[in-house]
Amino acid sequence: xxxxxxxxxxxxxxxxxxxxxxxxxxxxxxxxxxxxxxxxxxxxxxxxxxxxxxxxxxxxxxxxxxxxxxxxxxxxxxxxxxxxxxxxxxxxxxxxxxxxxxxxxxxxxxxxxxxxxxxxxxxxxxxxxxxxxxxxxxxxxxxxxxxxxxxxxxxxxxxxxxxxxxxxxxxxxxxxxxxxxxxxxxxxxxxxxxxxxxxxxxxxxxxxxxxxxxxxxxxxxxxxxxxxxxxxxxxxxxxxxxxxxxxxxxxxxxxxxxxxxxxxxxxxxxxxxxxxxxxxxxxxxxxxxxxxxxxxxxxxxxxxxxxxxxxxxxxxxxxxxxxxxxxxxxxxxxxxxxxxxxxxxxxxxxxxxxxxxxxxxxxxxxxxxxxxxxxxxxxxxxxxxxxxxxxxxxxxxxxxxx
Numbered sequence: 001x002x003x004x005x006x007x008x009x010x011x012x013x014x015x016x017x018x019x020x021x022x023x024x025x026x027x028x029x030x031x032x033x034x035x036x037x038x039x040x041x042x043x044x045x046x047x048x049x050x051x052x053x054x055x056x057x058x059x060x061x062x063x064x065x066x067x068x069x070x071x072x073x074x075x076x077x078x079x080x081x082x083x084x085x086x087x088x089x090x091x092x093x094x095x096x097x098x099x100x101x102x103x104x105x106x107x108x109x110x111x112x113x114x115x116x117x118x119x120x121x122x123x124x125x126x127x128x129x130x131x132x133x134x135x136x137x138x139x140x141x142x143x144x145x146x147x148x149x150x151x152x153x154x155x156x157x158x159x160x161x162x163x164x165x166x167x168x169x170x171x172x173x174x175x176x177x178x179x180x181x182x183x184x185x186x187x188x189x190x191x192x193x194x195x196x197x198x199x200x201x202x203x204x205x206x207x208x209x210x211x212x213x214x215x216x217x218x219x220x221x222x223x224x225x226x227x228x229x230x231x232x233x234x235x236x237x238x239x240x241x242x243x244x245x246x247x248x249x250x251x252x253x254x255x256x257x258x259x260x261x262x263x264x265x266x267x268x269x270x271x272x273x274x275x276x277x278x279x280x281x282x283x284x285x286x287x288x289x290x291x292x293x294x295x296x297x298x299x300x301x302x303x304x305x306x307x308x309x310x311x312x313x314x315x316x317x318x319x320x321x322x323x324x325x326x327x328x329x330x331x332x333x334x335x336x337x338x339x340x341x342x343x344x345x346x347x348x349x350x351x352x353x354x355x356x357x358x359x360x361x362x363x364x365x366x367x368x369x370x371x372x373x374x375x376x377x378x379x380x381x382x383x384x385x386x387x388x389x390x391x392x393x394x395x396x397x398x399x400x401x402x
Contacts, residue, residue: 001035003285006042006063006091008084008108009099011051013216014122014148014277018097019055021281024294033291042091044084044108046100049073063091067104084108089115095285098123099148101218102342103335103384110134110377116141120284122148124228124235125342128326129335130380131238135171145171145239146284151184151232152239153280154259154271159240161261161269166288174241182242183260184232185252186312186320187212189224192253196316200356204348207355212255212275221345225358226317233323234334244327249320251310256303274298318359322366332383333371339387340365347395365390 005022009015022038029037044065045052049072056064056074065087069079078086085108088096096112098105099122109126112119113134121127127134127145138145147153147170159168162176175182190209191199207224208217215223222228229249236242250260255275262268273279279295314321319341326333344361347353353361365387374380 001037002039003036003095004039004041004093005095005097005285006044006088006093006112007040007097007099008044008088008105009046009097009101009122010043010055011045011048012099012101013214014099014281015045015097017278018099018281018285019059020294021278021285024278025282025286025291028291034286034289038285041093042087044087044100046104049077052077063087082107085111088112088117093117095120097148097281097285098126101125101216103129103338103380106130106380107377110137113137113141113143113145116143118144118146120146120148120281121239122281124149124231125338127235127238127334128231128338129384130374130377131234131334132330132374133377133380135238138171139173144169146287147235147239148277148280148284149232149235150258150273150275150277150280152236152259153283154273155182155184155236155240155261157271157283158259158261158269162263169287170239172239172241175243175246178263178265179242179246179261180264180266181246181248181262182236182240183248183250183262184229184236185255185257185259185309186226186229186249187223187255188251188253188310188312189226191224191316192251194316199316200354202355204351207348211253213277217349218342218345221348221358222341225355226312226320227341227358227362229312230320230323230326231338233320234326234337237327244324247323247327249312249323251312252308254303254307256298256307257309272298272303274303319362322363325366329371331371331374332379333366335374335380335383336365336369336371336387337362339384340391343388343391343395347391352395353398361391361394364394 042063047068053074064077065083105123276295344358
């Protein structure tokens with residue numbers, strides 16, 4: 001037995017760790033520990049053609065896609081902005097690992113769901129921008145949306161304590177009635193104890209210095225602003241059918257408790273593990289089995305006495321407070337919210353704006369652009385485009401006035 005997998009974003013942090021997990025699971029398969037092994041049948045990357053070629057050579061993969069084609073493009077690779085989507089549509093597989101950063105991963109992920117393929121979802125922006133398209137389509141085709149974000153993987157595990165929990169597989173039609181609240185944890189990022197004025201003037205190097213996780217630049221900046229947690233709350237809404245009033249975030253700097261689910265009987269089930277993305281990746285790939293992983297074992301005597309939990313300060317991290325507005329507004333609100341942030345983060349990484357301007361630009365876009373009904377992928381992409389144009393225009397004006 002073999003599970004054929006396509007990895008979108010194979011050269012990024014999640015993609016590289018996925019390949020580690022695949023190697024590990026194949027070793028367990030060769031030892032007879034698990035029944036099925038994994039065969040990587042397709043790889044897609046953004047611009048690192050050299051690493052993509054190396055991965056393809058090692059794994060014997062011929063079906064490749066590179067969105068930013070150039071002189072390093074592997075021979076025979078699909079190229080162009082739609083290369084990943086074409087790869088998904090052309091290569092037969094059982095599972096798609098979706099780890100392309102940002103809204104760029106939306107068309108390929110939606111294509112996988114339309115084809116009825118299970119998706120190990122590491123791209124939260126897909127559901128933020130177009131959850132009302134992706135989730136109903138998954139219900140129609142029977143595609144599973146297996147969460148790879150550590151918080152959503154944790155919620156999924158906690159929900160298995162609900163009545164009939166063993167049969168709970170995202171995306172859910174509705175949150176189980178036994179659930180009172182779902183709580184996602186946030187590390188607080190590098191600015192957890194900083195004043196608002198100091199946060200607003202933080203440098204690129206300071207924002208990229210995450211205290212517990214090693215991630216790509218974009219998600220690290222989002223973690224510093226707590227935008228990442230806002231995106232995760234919206235994603236949790238779509239994955240688990242949870243209304244906004246049942247969703248909450250709490251700051252937990254140790255990143256040991258990844259999520260909590262409070263049930264109607266006031267019991268709270270929490271998932272604990274050392275911070276290592278290879279854990280949730282393996283959970284998505286090997287579900288429903290539990291086998292030895294590459295993750296360091298948690299020492300309760302060492303880790304548990306030091307656990308801290310505190311409420312987030314929305315005055316210092318205003319983007320987190322917009323998650324409920326996006327969920328309740330629906331339509332194109334998520335696409336606008338996400339795209340405005342992506343543009344603002346890119347400007348910050350280019351040292352064009354201060355850190356505090358990221359939130360200001362996103363909030364301006366949310367207030368200025370009207371939300372519309374989301375009926376198609378084109379609607380999501382048009383809202384994405386409008387948000388980016390709006391932010392770019394604000395940036396241009398500030399440059400001219402300076």
